[in-house]
Amino acid sequence: MTTTTPHDFELYRRLVLVRRVEEWIIDQYAEQNAYFARKEEPPLSIRCPTHLSIGQEAAAVGVCAALGAGDAVYSTHRCHAHYLARGGSVDRMIAELCGKVTGCSKGKGGSMHLIDVDAGMYGASAVVGGSIPLAVGAALAASMQGRPGVGVAFFGDGAVEQGIFHESMNLASLRRLPVIFVCENNFYATLSHVSTRQPLGIAQRAASYGMPGVCVEGVDVRDVLRAASEAVARARAGDGPTLLEVKAYRWMSHVGTEFDTGKMLRSAGELDGWRERCAVAHMRRALEADGVAASRLDGVDDEVRAVIAEGIAFARASAEPVADDLFNDLAGEAPTWRG
Amino acid sequence: MARVIAYSDALAEATMMAMERDPSVFVMGVGVDDPGGIFGSTRAPYLRFGDARVFDTPISECALTGVAVGAAMSGMRPMMVHARNDFLLLTLDQLANHGAKWSYMAGGRLKAPVVVRAVIGRGWGQAAQHSQSLQAVVAHFPGLQVIMPATPYDAKGMLLSALTGDWPVVCIEHRWSFGQTGEVPEEFYTVPIGEAHVARPGRDVTVVAISQMVGESLKAASLLAAQGVEAEVIDLRSIRPWDVEAVCASVQRTGRLVIADTGWVTFGVGAEISARVSERLLHELRAPVRRVGLPAVPTPCAPVLERAYYPGADDVARAVLEVMRGASTGEGLDSAAESRLHKPFHGPF
Numbered sequence: 069m070t071t072t073t074p075h076d077f078e079l080y081r082r083l084v085l086v087r088r089v090e091e092w093i094i095d096q097y098a099e100q101n102a103y104f105a106r107k108e109e110p111p112l113s114i115r116c117p118t119h120l121s122i123g124q125e126a127a128a129v130g131v132c133a134a135l136g137a138g139d140a141v142y143s144t145h146r147c148h149a150h151y152l153a154r155g156g157s158v159d160r161m162i163a164e165l166c167g168k169v170t171g172c173s174k175g176k177g178g179s180m181h182l183i184d185v186d187a188g189m190y191g192a193s194a195v196v197g198g199s200i201p202l203a204v205g206a207a208l209a210a211s212m213q214g215r216p217g218v219g220v221a222f223f224g225d226g227a228v229e230q231g232i233f234h235e236s237m238n239l240a241s242l243r244r245l246p247v248i249f250v251c252e253n254n255f256y257a258t259l260s261h262v263s264t265r266q267p268l269g270i271a272q273r274a275a276s277y278g279m280p281g282v283c284v285e286g287v288d289v290r291d292v293l294r295a296a297s298e299a300v301a302r303a304r305a306g307d308g309p310t311l312l313e314v315k316a317y318r319w320m321s322h323v324g325t326e327f328d329t330g331k332m333l334r335s336a337g338e339l340d341g342w343r344e345r346c347a348v349a350h351m352r353r354a355l356e357a358d359g360v361a362a363s364r365l366d367g368v369d370d371e372v373r374a375v376i377a378e379g380i381a382f383a384r385a386s387a388e389p390v391a392d393d394l395f396n397d398l399a400g401e402a403p404t405w406r407g
Numbered sequence: 408m409a410r411v412i413a414y415s416d417a418l419a420e421a422t423m424m425a426m427e428r429d430p431s432v433f434v435m436g437v438g439v440d441d442p443g444g445i446f447g448s449t450r451a452p453y454l455r456f457g458d459a460r461v462f463d464t465p466i467s468e469c470a471l472t473g474v475a476v477g478a479a480m481s482g483m484r485p486m487m488v489h490a491r492n493d494f495l496l497l498t499l500d501q502l503a504n505h506g507a508k509w510s511y512m513a514g515g516r517l518k519a520p521v522v523v524r525a526v527i528g529r530g531w532g533q534a535a536q537h538s539q540s541l542q543a544v545v546a547h548f549p550g551l552q553v554i555m556p557a558t559p560y561d562a563k564g565m566l567l568s569a570l571t572g573d574w575p576v577v578c579i580e581h582r583w584s585f586g587q588t589g590e591v592p593e594e595f596y597t598v599p600i601g602e603a604h605v606a607r608p609g610r611d612v613t614v615v616a617i618s619q620m621v622g623e624s625l626k627a628a629s630l631l632a633a634q635g636v637e638a639e640v641i642d643l644r645s646i647r648p649w650d651v652e653a654v655c656a657s658v659q660r661t662g663r664l665v666i667a668d669t670g671w672v673t674f675g676v677g678a679e680i681s682a683r684v685s686e687r688l689l690h691e692l693r694a695p696v697r698r699v700g701l702p703a704v705p706t707p708c709a710p711v712l713e714r715a716y717y718p719g720a721d722d723v724a725r726a727v728l729e730v731m732r733g734a735s736t737g738e739g740l741d742s743a744a745e746s747r748l749h750k751p752f753h754g755p756f
Contacts, residue, residue: 195504
């Protein structure tokens with residue numbers, strides 16, 4: 069029998085935050101599409117493609133709970149959960165999705181490139197596998213600077229098919245760099261099942277590079293946290309990288325706010341099986357079993373809803389960038405963008 | 408009298424100077440620590456700073472470029488070195504999709520001051536995959552700066568600019584430049600990225616030259632001077648950003664433009680320069696712009712084919728005479744000028 073702790077309550081809060089923000093995206097898209105159908109301009113609208121991680125939250129929340137302030141997280145096109153789990157600003161995320169100048173990258177990145185450097189979220193790449201070496205670079209920097217920082221690369225199962233995954237694993241192991249390679253195996257690359265793309269399991273690949281390969285189910289967030297904490301401890305001790313595979317089933321379509329069970333081989337039954345193993349519901353049941361009052365758990369929802377409402381208000385009150393911002397707000401002495 | 412050193416030593420000196428001033432500068436790449444040390448340019452830094460800051464890497468150019476970008480975003484200043492331009496193509500995902508764009512995608516909240524050096528090979532049968540000159544490819548991407556120092560002075564000053572700047576810089580060097588000597592001050596100095604240099608003033612025609620073609624263009628200019636044509640040779644030095652003002656100011660005076668590039672003419676740097684100058688100065692041009700560069704085939708191996716492939720001073724001189732037609736300069740190079748061209752090169756590489 070598992071005993072929950074106050075930390076578990078915080079994990080639950082994070083899971084609910086990620087889930088509810090993405091559910092807001094679904095609702096918001098429905099609402100704005102109704103406006104567009106009437107040829108009207110909605111008061112607020114998301115202006116970029118969104119890749120939802122509903123069903124995968126335990127991976128992001130469990131791993132990020134194992135990290136400290138000096139650690140650098142790099143993510144993928146499906147980065148909402150990583151950003152939020154790392155503590156990225158909800159206000160700035162919603163503003164970014166809605167194309168506002170107050171967004172986390174001032175309207176230059178959008179949903180696929182969420183960033184909050186103060187929170188340790190260094191950004192996300194929309195090229196599969198593309199951000200993996202960036203996390204290795206963060207780890208190399210930390211080790212050269214004599215800091216205890218860890219580099220964390222979140223990526224999906226598809227990235228394992230990219231050469232850059234193998235190049236990065238090879239280098240990180242060779243130099244015993246403090247990297248956590250976190251593969252969120254959500255089983256599908258758009259519509260292709262992993263079994264049609266890969267001849268063996270993902271965690272097994274670690275053996276080729278002489279590092280531990282750990283596989284956990286992304287159902288109980290505490291399992292993920294435990295595995296990630298071990299990987300972080302190894303990295304901080306100078307024992308090198310870990311490949312952590314989290315089986316984290318994606319409920320929704322690759323992109324957008326729909327279910328895709330009608331379009332592909334995966335059945336509604338397969339999806340339902342995973343929905344029954346929902347990480348958010350699982351954690352709620354665990355907390356209830358430990359005697360946490362339902363009213364307190366409902367309070368989390370109320371609190372998160374208030375945070376999202378504030379974010380929406382912030383985005384609504386924010387200005388859009390002006391056309392000249394195309395060339396503005398860049399780091400240091402910028403190159404001549406116009407020439 | 409100022410000190411005279413080789414181009415390769417100027418690169419090494421800039422590297423060591425940057426490393427001394429800033430502990431975040433480090434060097435990595437395939438073979439940077441070997442006895443050759445990228446034609447002498449990384450060996451001295453390795454001997455001085457050791458493998459903590461100058462280290463060999465697995466042959467994973469793409470991931471290593473990403474590692475450099477990631478390290479830069481965490482406060483380091485990595486310099487990655489490739490013995491050939493051709494390997495840049497392996498790195499394009501990290502260079503163009505990531506390094507060039509991350510700061511912009513981040514709304515300026517991060518910067519990635521990475522320096523990537525890559526050498527152009529030429530001659531002794533190096534053929535199609537050890538000789539490419541890829542400045543046009545990398546210069547296409549907003550967010551990358553591309554420099555091509557032609558002299559030891561610029562090699563040191565521009566590399567120091569790159570290693571102290573805020574943005575990713577690709578530094579493309581010609582293998583034939585490495586043995587070239589010139590005056591190089593011992594102290595720290597920078598040559599700003601984006602400023603061209605008038606290598607030889609002249610009133611009749613502007614020759615914008617890049618990298619190794621600067622020397623060829625200067626040779627052409629002295630041959631032409633004997634025939635009464637005064638060519639102004641501009642060493643472009645920076646490909647992106649390039650010095651539109653300096654080039655246009657010169658063309659405004661001469662009314663004629665020849666561009667001499669080490670890369671392919673088709674879709675090349677010369678096309679960009681020609682287009683930009685035409686957009687601004689079409690009615691001041693007294694002749695169509697001429698471009699000198701590589702023909703549209705991969706680099707061949709056999710000596711006869713190599714000779715036919717690479718342009719030299721004679722091609723620049725002929726292009727100049729073509730744009731001068733109509734002025735009283737005759738039609739071609741005289742035979743004395745012809746005989747002073749075509750110096751053989753005996754490798755190995």
